[in-house]
Amino acid sequence: MDFRLNEEQQMLQDTVARLVRGEYSFEKRLEFSETELGFSEDFWNHLAELGITAVPFPEELGGFGGTGIEVRSVMTELGRGLCLEPYIQSVILGGGLISQAGSDQQKQQWLEGVASGQLKVAVGLQEPQSFYNLDDVETRAEKSADGYTLNGRKAVVIGGHCADLLIVSARSSGDSRDSDGLSLFAINPDAKGVEKRSYPTIDGAKACDLFLNDVKVGADALLGAEGQAGDIIEYQVGRAISALCAEAVGCMEEANELTLDYLKQRKQFGVPIGKFQVLQHRMVDMMSELEQARSMSILAASVADQDQSLERRRVLAAAKNVIGRAGQFISENGIQSHGGIGMTWEYSFAHYAKRLIMINHQLGDDDHHLERFAALLQAS
Template identity: 75%
Template sequence: MDFTLNEDQQMLQDTVARMVRGEYDFQTRLEVEETELGFSEAFWNQLGELGLCAVPFPEEMGGFNGSGVDVQSVMTEMGRGLCLEPYRQTVILGGGLIAQAGSESQKNDWLGRIATGELKVAVGLQEPQSHYNLDDVETRAEGSGEGYVINGRKGVLIGGHVADLILVSARTSGDARDREGLSLFAIDPEAEGVERRVYRTMDGAKGCDLFLNNVRVGADALIGTEGAAGEVIQYQAGRAVAALCAEAIGAMEESVNLTLEYLKTRKQFGVPIGRFQVLQHRMVDMNSELEQARSMAILAANVADDEPSDERDRALSAAKNVIGRAGQFIAEQAIQLHGGIGMTWEYSLGHYAKRLIMINHQFGDEDFHLDRYASLLKAG
């Protein structure tokens, strides 16, 4: 099988790479990280103007009808630049949920604006007690008149502090941890009863916890069929996992490159420390982990848009497990080979390490996906 990018995919990747190199150097990232917004509005607008926010959407919705491999091209370069913009949250996850389950009016209203970068979306699927289990939902939506009243709490909505629209899962029937009975709602973040507690995560991104206290929404806020959102959420979470895997590859490649360059220039006893065989062996180990992770990211990208199946889920869990483990290993080895400078604020390596660790813990860490993979094998 040929895994090389075709001409259009290569052009897409080159476009994003040029943007990141030209507009998003490390010093710029440090500066925008400190702003109230937490990311570069100018860079986000460029993503929209160049059509990069439209990549995965159907052509009739203003998109490019891009595949998982196209998304991988974008996410890898954004991972290489440690970009803080809410691309995955808005375009991949939020847009994906709307595209799969939304009504025609919801798609017409929201997807076109997501594709141009006008509309930012945050998604609240996890709760403090859920520990990666997206079926574990205690937030409830009770029917009331022509709509619903929603109460509950959602945790770690990256980009939620600036979202124009927030999508949340809520239970309309069933018991906690039942997949049946889950529904998906669109909420105005400025609505009465919505509270956002904003904070910065360890990798520099901004997020919030969402508190919903008797939040009233109309019937048109329901996305898809009442009580049937569980499968939609699981499917789109798989696409988000594939995007995270691609982002991790960009961050890992930069970590390996930074470490190799350091070993070539840092001298001890009058020679570059890269001459020492034991350090060469550790670089080989890092590259071996990277190559295996890269292969799994390609696998994840190729199955991301497949029909729902245990085989697809197994491939995505295998990829997330391998990439989570490899990312943590590369981050740790890179810092050890650098020594103290590896964790200084002014040097980029420590920031790559933090991002890789966060990627491991988003949508399930390596242990979670190993257990899930084993369970899916038994089920098959």
């Protein structure tokens, strides 16, 4: 098979690469992470002006009509720059849930804003007790005459502190951990009863916990059919996993380049430490892990927008497992190759390592997806 990008796809990737190189230095990233917003509003606006935020949306909504392959091109370059902007949360996951579950009116109301970058969406699917199981939802949605009343808590909502729209899962029927009975609701973040407790994450982004205390929403806040959101959530999380895998590959590429440059420059006993055979072998292992991760990222991107199937589930679980392990391996061995400087705040490698570790834990770590892959094999 020919895995080379076509002319339009290559142009898209080159555009994002130039933007990241020109405007997202490591020093600026440190500054962005310390702001109240936690990322660069100017950089987000540049992404929107260039149409990057519109990549996965259909052309009738002002989008690019891109697939998982185009998203992979974007996310790989954002990963190389360690960009903090909530692209996956707002464009991929938030926009994807609205696209799949929303009514025509809801799509017209929100999707154009998401595609233009003017509307930022944050998605709350996890809860403190969930541990990667997105069916484990204790937030309740009680139906009333004019809508619903929501009560519960959502954990680690990336970008929730500054979102213009919140999408949360809640249980409208059934018991905790049932796959049936889940519903999706779009909430105004300033609605009465919505409490946000914001904090920085270990990899530099900002998140919040959402507390929903008798939050009243109208019937038009429901996305899709009541109690039928489980399959929609699984499908869109699969697309987000594919995007995370692409971001991880970008991080790994840069981490390996930093490590290789250090081995060439750092001298001991009068010679570059890259001359030592044990470090050469370690570098080869790191490059081998990157190549395997890159291949799995391409495979994940190729199935991201396919109809749901056992094969799609298996590929995404395998990709997340392989890429999670590869990221952990490259982080640990890169730090070993650097020595103490590999853990210093002022040096970028430590931040790549942190991001790779957190990507492994987002939407299920390597152990979780290994178990999922094994269960899916048995199911076939």
